[in-house]
Amino acid sequence: MNRYISLMAFIINSWLVLPLLSYAQSITDADGNVYKTIKIGDQTWMAQNLSVSKFRNGDLIPEAKTDEAWEKATMDKKPAWCNYEFNTDLGVTFGKLYNWFAVNDSRGLAPKGWHIPSDKEWNALSTALGGDEKSGGKLKEKGTTHWKSPNNEATNESGFTALPGGLNYSYGTFVKKGTTGYWWTSVEDGDDTAILYSLNYEDGALFNLFLNKGVGISVRCVKD
Numbered sequence: 001m002n003r004y005i006s007l008m009a010f011i012i013n014s015w016l017v018l019p020l021l022s023y024a025q026s027i028t029d030a031d032g033n034v035y036k037t038i039k040i041g042d043q044t045w046m047a048q049n050l051s052v053s054k055f056r057n058g059d060l061i062p063e064a065k066t067d068e069a070w071e072k073a074t075m076d077k078k079p080a081w082c083n084y085e086f087n088t089d090l091g092v093t094f095g096k097l098y099n100w101f102a103v104n105d106s107r108g109l110a111p112k113g114w115h116i117p118s119d120k121e122w123n124a125l126s127t128a129l130g131g132d133e134k135s136g137g138k139l140k141e142k143g144t145t146h147w148k149s150p151n152n153e154a155t156n157e158s159g160f161t162a163l164p165g166g167l168n169y170s171y172g173t174f175v176k177k178g179t180t181g182y183w184w185t186s187v188e189d190g191d192d193t194a195i196l197y198s199l200n201y202e203d204g205a206l207f208n209l210f211l212n213k214g215v216g217i218s219v220r221c222v223k224d
Contacts, residue, residue, distance in 0.1 A: 029111045030054040037223070038159040041128030043121065044223035046114075047161050049095025053081065056108030061098075064216075067172025074170040074214025079105050082216055084166055085174050093146070094165035094177070097216035100194045103184045110221040116186040117222040119208070122197050126206050129158055137204025140181075148178040153204025162199050163218075170214030182209075182217035 026034050029052040036047040054060055064070040064082045073080035079102035083091030102109055103116050110116055117125075129135035137153030139160040144151055146163050156162075166177030176182075178201070185195045189210040196217060198207040211217070 027111050027114065030056060030058060040125055040158050040160065043125060043128075045117075045125070045160065046220045046222075047159055049163060049165060050098070050109070050219040050221060051091065051095045052109070052111075053096070055105060056110070056112055059107055061102055061105075061109075064172075070168060070172040070216065071170065071214075073099060073101070074212070077101055077213070080216070082168055084168070084177055090177070094163050095218055097165065097168050098184065098219050099170075099216050100184055100213035103186065103194075103219060104188075109219065113224050114221040115224055116184060116219065119185045119187045119195050121222055122183075122185055122206075122208075132206045132208070134204060136199045136206040139206065140199055140204075146178065148201045151201045164199075164201065165218040167211075168216035170212045182211075182215075183220050184217055188213075 026036055028034050031052050031054055033051050037044055038047040053063065062073065062078065062080050064073055064080045065086055070080060070082060079099065081096045081098045081102060084094060084097060126132050126135040129138045137155055138158045139162045140151065140154035140156060141147060141161045141163055142154050142156045147154065162181050164178050164181045166175055166180060167182050168174050180198060180200045182196050182198050187195045189195050192212055193210045194213050195210050198209050
């Protein structure tokens with residue numbers, strides 16, 4: 001009897017500490033790319049970075065293939081995307097990098113039924129995973145296949161599988177692949193800046209930042 005009670009206590013305690021992943025149905029974007037999704041708290045998120053080259057209405061999002069083209073999109077305040085270092089293989093792994101003008105375009109960057117998350121929705125994601133000091137590690141992909149060592153506190157117990165896609169500065173310089181992941185919100189921080197969230201390889205925190213709208217970074221979408 002005592003052994004039975006001990007076994008039940010072990011099972012209950014294990015259940016309390018193990019992550020409870022709730023996978024949702026996959027979704028398809030305007031290019032036909034299929035994405036895994038994950039339920040975290042009351043929200044359903046993409047479990048992969050966005051990689052679409054068209055707006056929801058079918059219009060092409062201009063691709064920047066040179067530093068000059070990327071900088072011109074910034075100067076003109078026009079939507080644009082690129083692959084990291086203009087390398088298609090890196091785009092396959094990490095998804096496309098978008099400026100905020102693409103994020104904010106009325107034609108819709110996210111697939112139908114989905115949207116670019118607000119600052120409040122990122123906050124809700126963080127809260128569901130224990131707050132900004134703890135949630136980053138639960139969001140990051142485990143190991144050092146894509147993240148630079150040591151990738152501290154990475155457990156991916158949320159199933160979010162965050163990758164370090166780096167960024168492209170508004171004037172066209174790529175940095176931080178392997179060390180940092182950045183994701184846009186839908187929220188402006190001023191005439192020239194917008195809010196984003198960031199994870200890095202050195203700790204398990206989730207950071208709230210703002211950058212110039214011409215910077216190219218990753219995008220995740222959340223279900224309406």
